[in-house]
Amino acid sequence: MRALKWILAVSGMCVALAGCGGGGGSSNTSTSSASGTSTPAAAVSTAFADPTATPVSSGSANTVPIVVSSFSNVRNFPMVSVKVCQPNSGGTGVTCSTIDNVLVDTESFGLRLFASAIPTSTLNLLTQQTQSGQTVAECASFGSGNTWGTVRAADVSLSSEVAVNVPIQVIADPSLAATIPTGVNGCLAGTNMTTPTALGANGILGIGTSPNDCGLNCENNLVAGAYYVCPSSSCTPAKVTVANQVTNPVTKFTTDNNGVIVEMAQVPDTGAATATGTLVFGIDTQSNNALSGTSATILPTTLAGDMDAVFEGRTYSKTAFFDSGSSGLYFQSTVLSKASNGFYTPAAPTGMTAVFTAANSATATVKFNVSNGVTLINSGNYAFNNLGVALFNSIDIGMPFFYGRHMYYGISGQPASSAGAGPYVAYVSS
Structure with a gap:
């Protein structure tokens, strides 16, 4: 996607x-x-x-099982479970929640989860990213529609692999008062996906070939349809450093971090x-x-x-x-x-x-x-x-x-x- x-x-x-x-x-x-x-x-x-070719066992520490099923109305959607935790917690403890039915996506980059799929006890511990005290938000536009939400930090755990303090997108975050940007500086054309039903999954696990979702373009330029700062109910495009962009979590693993196999x-x-x-x-x-x-x-x-x-x-x-x-x-x-x-x-x-x-x-x-x-x-x-x-x-x-x-x-x-x-x-x- x-x-x-x-x-x-x-x-x-x-x-x-x-x-x-x-x-x-x-x-x-x-x-x-x-x-x-x-x-x-x-x-x-x-x-x-x-x-x-047949899959290897999903019982090893560097593997997670994939399932395609009738969970949603979308055919051929490969799903995995992802655990998110308070940043810098090491991916363990009572601050963590496991989110099932997250789409495995080899042509996007970074983890995106619907706020409604994250228990409030965990969501409240995921640190919101800000610039000069203003909330940082992102619009990611896919063929199926846009995901609009905040950028937060989380520890992301997949089996025994843990990405510590990685930026993720929280879609339809209720803490974000601003509506999705439109017009010349707004999101690209498409439906605003605000619920898991609209996507057909509880989120997107982007694990493709790029380490982040925009790179130097968004660090050096104001890119419409990407990152924004939202002081109130409206937002303006913003530059975001590569380190603070929504990041492919695999790159943050201690080992087994050079790629994936589906x-x-x-x-x-x-x-x-x-x-x-x-x-x-x-x-x-x-x-x-x-x-x-x-x-x-x-x-x-x-x-x-x-x-x-x-x-x-x-x-x-x-x-x-x-x-x-x-x-x-x-x-x-x-x-x-x-x-x-x-x-x-x-x-x-x-x-x-x-x-x-x-x-x-x-x-x-x-x-x-x-x-x-x-x-x-x-x-x-x-x-x-x-x-x-x-x-x-x-x-x-x-x-x-x-x-x-x-x-x-x-x-x-x-x-x-x-x-x-x-x-x-x-x-x-x-």
């Missing part, structure tokens, strides 16, 4: 989606059925064999009611997170995790990426038939290929399957490895690609792994 501040232009990206993935995002298919008229299909290839078990091509996997911290730091010797496809990326790509003869510049927070495979095809609501509807499971070009000019042929999205949604299942949705101007390889694979994300500025220094994405399919 890509935060739109990383995208130069987002208008016209979506076609009739139930939930637009504007450079990342979700297919919000809350209804029990889906329908729409289809355009004719051209000749297509047969489906590829499904990848078969590992999902494969699901049937007709979908499954639930799916499971493991979120692993660190790359080449322990026996359960090796990249060396795996024969992985390794693709260095931009800081935001982007690459170039060619698909169906069209070239995409720095707008192709792999995103666990996107519930479908989002791309533009003139070959596949498509329902009026944006779901691709091939008559039979169809294999598609895109050629990705990494930041070091290495290339990889990315293979994925697409089935009839209307039929999949109408099945009532929640985990799909072949759900395709129309999207212009980018190629968003979302959660369907993750099933049966180990997806590695090397974080920029952190210790190098066998793949070198981040940022990079790598994957193993067997």
